[in-house]
Amino acid sequence: MAEREELEFVLYIGTATMVAVALGLIAFIVFYQRKIIAKQRRINEIELKNQKRLVAAEINTKEREQKRIAQELHDDIGSSLTAIRFMTQKIDDSQEVKKELMEALGVAAGKVRRISNDLLPHVLEELGLIDALIFLTSELNKSGGTSFVFTFKKKDFIILEKGEQLSLYRIVQELCNNILKYAEAKNVQIELKGSATGLVLIISDDGNGIIPVKNERSESLGLKNIESRIQYIGGEIDRSLGKDKGTVVTITKVY
C-alpha cells in the first residue's frame, strides 16, 4: 500500500512537473517569438524611415537641379533670345527673312518658357498649390479633346510644406498626362478636399479604365516617380474602376 502511495506521489509530482515544463516551454516560445517580431518591426520602421529620408533627399536634389536649369533657361537663354529678337527688328533686310527669323525666335522663346515652366511651375512657387492646379487644368484644356475640371471648395484648406505641394502637383501632372496618353477620356474631374486632419485628392475620368498607377509594377519612370512622391508626402494611393466607366484615383494624406 505504501509502495502504491509512493508511486502515486511520484506520478502526480512527475506529471505536474512535466506539464508545467511543457506549458512553460510553449509560453517561452510564444513570448520569444513576439519579442523577435517586435524587434523585426522596429528594424523595418527604421529602414522605412531611412528609405523615406533617401527618397526625400533624391526628390529635393532633383527639384533643385530642375530649378537651376529652369532659371538658367529662363534668365539666361530666354533673355538672350528675346534680345536677339529685338535686335533682328532693326536689321534692314528683306522683310520675308526678317519675318521668318522673328517667328523662329518667337517659337524658340516660347519653347524655353514652356520647358522652364515644366521644370519649375512658377505659379506654384508664387501662388501655391491650388492656383497651380487651376493653371495646370487650364493648360491641359488647351490640348483639346479632353476636358479637365478642377474643384476645390473655399471652406477647405490644405496644410502642406513647399516640397510636399510640389510633389502633389507633380503627381497630378503625371496622372493627367497618363490619362491623356492612355485613357481616351472625354472628361476628367480633379477634386481636392482638405481639412485640419488630412487631404483627399480624387482624379476621376470616363475613359477606358486603364490608367496605370501603382501595383502594376511598371518600369515606367513616371509611375516610379508617383510612387516615390506618394511615399515622400506620406500618403496613400488607391485606384478603382469608375461607376460606369473610367478610373478613379484617390490620394489620401493624414496629417
Add this chain to the structure above:
Amino acid sequence: MIIPILIGIIRLQRLTLPQKLIWYLMIYTLVTELLSMWYIDFYDAPIETKNNLPIFHSYSYLEYGVVAFIFYKKAKILTWRKTILALSIFYYAFSIINVLNWESIWEFNSNQRFVEAILIFIVLVGFFVQLLRNVEDVYFERNPYFWLSTGYFIYFAGTLFVFLFEKKFTEYAIAMPKEEYIDYHGYIHGVIFILLILHYSMFLWLKEKN
C-alpha cells in the same frame, strides 16, 4: 472526440492531407475505444491472459507514424527531414525488438510509449525552432500546426509518467477488488487526452496558410 470528428466532417472538403490524417486517426481512436470497451464487456477473461492491449499497440504505431509524417512534411531543412526519418526507423525497430523480447502485444507497452514520447519531443522541438526562425508567421494561434504540436507536447509530457507506471498500476488494479480501486492515473490520462482533443479540434478548424 466527437467534436473534432464533427469539425472534420464540416470542413472535409477543405482539409489538407495532414488534417485529413489527423481526422482519420481520430476516427480510428474512436473505433478502437469502442472496440476496447466492447471487448472488456463481452470477454470476461483474466486480464493477464486476455486483454485489449493489441489494439493499443496498433494505435501507438499509427499515432507515431502520423505525427512523424506530418512533421516530416512540415520540415523545411533536408537534414532535419533525414533526422525525423532516422528517428522513425529507430522507433519501429525498437518497437519490434520490444514486442519480441520485453513487452508482448498482450502486455502494456510502457517502454515503447516512453521511447515514442521522447522521440516525439525531439521532433516537436525541431518544429518549434523552425517556427521561431520564421518571422513572417506573426500569429502562432492562427497556425494549425502550432495547435497540433503544442497539443502533442503537453500530451506526451503529461502522460510520460502515466505510461511509465501503467504496468505497476495495472498490477494494483488486479490485486484489489474493482469497487475499491480508484484509477487516478486513468483520470490524469483522461484530462490530458481531453486537452489533446481540444488541440486536435483547433488543428482541424483552422485553415492552413499557403
